[in-house]
Amino acid sequence: MTTPQPPPKTGGGAVRDSFGDLPLLKQEGAGGWSNVAQANKPETINMKKQITVTVNGQAHTAEVEPRLLLVHLIRENLNMTGTHIGCDTSSCGACTILLDGKSVKSCTILAVQANGKSIATVEGMCAPGAPLSNLQEGFKENHGLHCGFCTPGMMMRATELLEMNPDPTEDEIRWGISGNLCRCTGYNNIVKAIQYASAKNRGVEPASTEPQFV
Amino acid sequence: MIAADFNYEAPTTLDEAISLLQKYGDEAKILSGGHSLIPMMKLRFASPEHIIDINNIPGLSDISIAGDTVHIGALVREAQIEHSAQLNEHFPIFADVTKLIADPQVRNMGTIGGNLAHGDAANDHPAVMIALNATVIATGPDGVRSIPIDEFFLGFYMTALQPDEILTEIQIPMPAAGTGSAYHKLERKVGDYATAGAAVQLTLDGNGVCTYAGIGLTNVNPLPLRAERSEAALLGKTLTDEVIAEAAQFAAEDCNPSADLRGDEEYKRAMVGVLVKRMIHKAAERAVA
Ligand SMILES: Cc1cc2nc3c(=O)[nH]c(=O)nc-3n(C[C@H](O)[C@H](O)[C@H](O)COP(=O)(O)OP(=O)(O)OC[C@H]3O[C@@H](n4cnc5c(N)ncnc54)[C@H](O)[C@@H]3O)c2cc1C
Numbered sequence: 001m002t003t004p005q006p007p008p009k010t011g012g013g014a015v016r017d018s019f020g021d022l023p024l025l026k027q028e029g030a031g032g033w034s035n036v037a038q039a040n041k042p043e044t045i046n047m048k049k050q051i052t053v054t055v056n057g058q059a060h061t062a063e064v065e066p067r068l069l070l071v072h073l074i075r076e077n078l079n080m081t082g083t084h085i086g087c088d089t090s091s092c093g094a095c096t097i098l099l100d101g102k103s104v105k106s107c108t109i110l111a112v113q114a115n116g117k118s119i120a121t122v123e124g125m126c127a128p129g130a131p132l133s134n135l136q137e138g139f140k141e142n143h144g145l146h147c148g149f150c151t152p153g154m155m156m157r158a159t160e161l162l163e164m165n166p167d168p169t170e171d172e173i174r175w176g177i178s179g180n181l182c183r184c185t186g187y188n189n190i191v192k193a194i195q196y197a198s199a200k201n202r203g204v205e206p207a208s209t210e211p212q213f214v
Numbered sequence: 215m216i217a218a219d220f221n222y223e224a225p226t227t228l229d230e231a232i233s234l235l236q237k238y239g240d241e242a243k244i245l246s247g248g249h250s251l252i253p254m255m256k257l258r259f260a261s262p263e264h265i266i267d268i269n270n271i272p273g274l275s276d277i278s279i280a281g282d283t284v285h286i287g288a289l290v291r292e293a294q295i296e297h298s299a300q301l302n303e304h305f306p307i308f309a310d311v312t313k314l315i316a317d318p319q320v321r322n323m324g325t326i327g328g329n330l331a332h333g334d335a336a337n338d339h340p341a342v343m344i345a346l347n348a349t350v351i352a353t354g355p356d357g358v359r360s361i362p363i364d365e366f367f368l369g370f371y372m373t374a375l376q377p378d379e380i381l382t383e384i385q386i387p388m389p390a391a392g393t394g395s396a397y398h399k400l401e402r403k404v405g406d407y408a409t410a411g412a413a414v415q416l417t418l419d420g421n422g423v424c425t426y427a428g429i430g431l432t433n434v435n436p437l438p439l440r441a442e443r444s445e446a447a448l449l450g451k452t453l454t455d456e457v458i459a460e461a462a463q464f465a466a467e468d469c470n471p472s473a474d475l476r477g478d479e480e481y482k483r484a485m486v487g488v489l490v491k492r493m494i495h496k497a498a499e500r501a502v503a
C-alpha cells in the first residue's frame with residue numbers, strides 16, 4: 001500500500017462551505033483544475049449547441065451556450081416561470097423539475113445535458129381552467145403554501161416521491177422532501193398536503209383537513 | 215451564477231471520449247452527474263475549457279454480480295444504489311451511506327464514479343470503498359487498468375486517474391459468510407458534508423473471531439483514511455467491548471481533522487471514536503444476523 005503525501009491543509013474542500021471556509025484560491029497543481037484566464041481561451045470555446053427538449057409534452061428546439069443552466073432555459077428561453085430559483089447552489093429545491101421522470105435541481109444541470117430528454121414542470125400539473133391535480137388540491141386544502149415560493153419545487157419532488165412510494169409514512173415524506181426548503185409555511189402542512197394527495201391517488205378519502213398554523 | 219465559457223461534447227463511445235481527453239489534456243473535464251463539477255464551475259473555482267459529458271456512453275450504468283465480484287458501473291446514480299435490492303442484500307452499508315449523501319434530487323444525478331473521481335475526503339463513498347476493499351477500474355488509451363482503492367486517492371482533488379483516463383467501474387469482492395457492514399456520518403443537516411464519518415465491514419467466523427476488518431473514515435483527514443491500527447486491533451480477536459473501545463481509540467488518534475465550521479479538532483476526534491465504536495457494533499450485529 002502506498003502512503004500518499006498529505007496535501008497542505010486548506011478549508012477542507014470547496015463548494016460545500018459556501019458560507020465559510022472556502023479556499024480563496026484553488027491550489028496549484030491540485031487535481032489539475034485549470035482556471036485559465038478567459039482571455040487566453042481559444043476562439044472555438046463556447047460553440048453554441050442546438051438542443052431539443054420536450055417540456056410538458058411539447059417539443060422545443062433552441063440554440064444555447066453550453067453554460068446555460070437548465071433552469072434559465074426553462075424560465076428565460078421558454079418563458080415558463082413556475083420553476084423558481086431560490087439558492088442557485090443546489091440546496092433549496094425551488095428549481096426542482098422532473099427530467100425523464102426523475103426529480104432534479106435544474107440550477108445544477110446544463111441545458112445541453114437535457115438534450116433529447118423530457119421535462120415536466122409545475123405548469124404541466126394541470127391545464128389552465130382544468131381541475132387541480134391531487135397534489136395541487138392537497139396543498140390548497142391543507143394550507144400547504146404561504147408565499148408559494150417553494151411550492152412548485154415541493155410539488156415536483158412530491159410527484160416523484162408518490163410515484164415511487166404511493167403510500168409513504170410521515171417519516172418517508174419528511175425524508176423525501178429533505179432537499180426542499182420552505183421558509184414560511186412550516187413543513188407540517190406540506191406533509192399533510194402530500195398525505196392528502198397520496199390518499200386521493202389511491203382512491204382513499206383523505207383524512208379531514210385541519211390545517212395547522214404554527 | 216454562470217460558469218465561464220466552455221466547449222461541450224457528448225461522445226457516445228468510450229473510445230471517442232478517450233480520444234477527446236487525449237486531444238484536450240488538462241483543459242478537459244469529464245461530466246458525470248455534474249453535482250460537484252457544475253457548482254465548482256458556477257463559483258468559478260474551476261473553468262475547464264472542454265466538458266466531456268460521458269452520460270451518452272452506454273454500458274456504464276449497471277450493477278451486476280459475477281462470481282465473487284460485484285461490478286458497479288461508474289455512472290450508477292446514488293438513487294440507483296439506494297434502491298438496489300441486490301446490492302443492499304450483501305452490503306447494507308450502501309443503504310446506510312446513500313441515504314446520508316446529499317438529498318433525493320442530488321442522488322438522482324450524482325454518480326458513484328464522480329463521487330470517487332472528485333478526490334474529496336469529504337465525500338462519503340471513499341471511506342466506504344476503503345472498508346469494502348474496492349478496486350477502481352480506469353479505461354484509457356492503453357486499455358483498462360485496476361487501481362486498488364488504497365492507491366487511488368493522492369491529494370486534495372487528486373487521484374491516480376490520468377487526464378486521459380475514465381473511471382469506468384468499481385469492483386468489490388463479494389463478502390464471505392458472516393460479514394456485516396455499516397456506515398454513519400454526523401451531519402449538521404441534510405445535504406451537509408460529514409463532521410466525521412465511519413465505514414466498517416467485518417467478517418466473523420463461527421467462533422465470533424474477526425477474520426476481516428475494513429475501516430474507512432470520512433472528512434477527518436486530508437485524504438480518505440484507512441484506520442489501519444483499528445483494523446489490526448480487531449483482526450484475530452473476539453469483539454469484546456474492550457477490543458472495540460481500543461480500535462475506536464486508535465481511529466480517534468490516527469485521524470487528522472482540521473477545525474472548521476463543523477467543529478474543532480478535539481471534537482472531531484471524539485466523534486470519530488464514537489462513530490467507529492458504533493459502526494463496529496452495528497457491523498458485528500449484522501454479521502451474525
Ligand atoms: C447540495 C449537495 C450536497 C452534497 N452532499 C454530499 C454528501 O453529503 N456526501 C457526498 O459524498 N457527496 C455529496 N455531494 C456531492 C455529490 O454526491 C456529487 O454528485 C459527487 O461528489 C460527484 O458525482 P458526480 O457524478 O456529480 O460527478 P461530477 O460532478 O460530474 O464530477 C466530479 C469530478 O469527477 C470527475 N469525474 C466524474 N466522473 C468521472 C469518471 N467516470 N472518470 C474520471 N473522472 C470523472 C469530473 O471531471 C469532476 O472533476 C453533494 C452535492 C450537492 C450539490
Ligand code: FES
Pocket residue numbers: 084085086087088089090091092093094095096105106107108
Ligand atoms: S435554486 Fe436550485 S436548489 Fe435552490
Ligand code: FES
Pocket residue numbers: 144145146147148149150151181182183184185
Ligand atoms: S411557502 Fe414560502 S417558502 Fe414555502
